[in-house]
Amino acid sequence: MTHRVRRTMPLLPISIVMQLTELTARQIRYYEEHELIQPARSEGNKRMFSLNDVDTLLEIKDFLDQGINIAGIKKIHALRTQPKIEKTAPQTISDTELRQILRDEILNSNAFDRGGIRQGDLSRFFKK
């Protein structure tokens, strides 16, 4: 009967997530509104975030810094969670959309002199 804490367990209130990600509450809610994250809710309707949610938010932040817009990030997420291309279900991403995303990526890839391209890696927050 012992439940288990995982990276998917809703543990953190929005105030802590704000600290961890340096995002405002408005931003976090906006990203949820656009279905980039789906934080759990407490009984009283308060958002409760998992470590994975924080990971995703850090990733979103990184992508936004790279000039990719929310629509683009949404597609990228979709591509990752459902990367199998079945012939029964045709892809919802048009060629033009995909090309636009990639073009944005390339155009902005060296706009800033940043280090690695690891996005949304929560592990960098952990010491031990």
Next chain:
Amino acid sequence: MTHRVRRTMPLLPISIVMQLTELTARQIRYYEEHELIQPARSEGNKRMFSLNDVDTLLEIKDFLDQGINIAGIKKIHALRTQPKIEKTAPQTISDTELRQILRDEILNSNAFDRGGIRQGDLSRFFKK
């Protein structure tokens, strides 16, 4: 400037800690009152717990189940955080106290048929 999340970082509100430990808010506050834990506080004075705090609470729960009282647990904690016996600073634990603690331990050690004697191990909550 990147801050880091550690096991000592205050992340969790009391409601989540209640779920993780299956303790009531009253119990948790009571243990703090008796200095078994020292959770951080938010700007607005709300308790914020670290993973280490949760660990400690699980340990406290285990000890209480074993029949050790709060005073005893407090001593045990003190013995662990300051286990060096300097001749300059004499121990504050009397022999009678120590014997009482050990006697309680022995008397209750097989009162229930439980498995290992690992106390307060948060790691058992983590899957990956």
Next chain:
DNA sequence: TTTTTTATGTAAGAAAACCTAACGTTAGTT
């Protein structure tokens, strides 16, 4: 260059969560 859209800021009012303080309770101890 206007117009629209995107990604936010900000404010208001309500509700949930948490706080301290205080008194009640129950099982053990003295």
Next chain:
DNA sequence: AACTAACGTTAGGTTTTCTTACATAAAAAA
């Protein structure tokens, strides 16, 4: 019988979070 330890419970107040709505700057589109 009286006391203590370890809570439960209630009350009133404060903090945090919620939704909704309107404002805005910069970028994109027309």
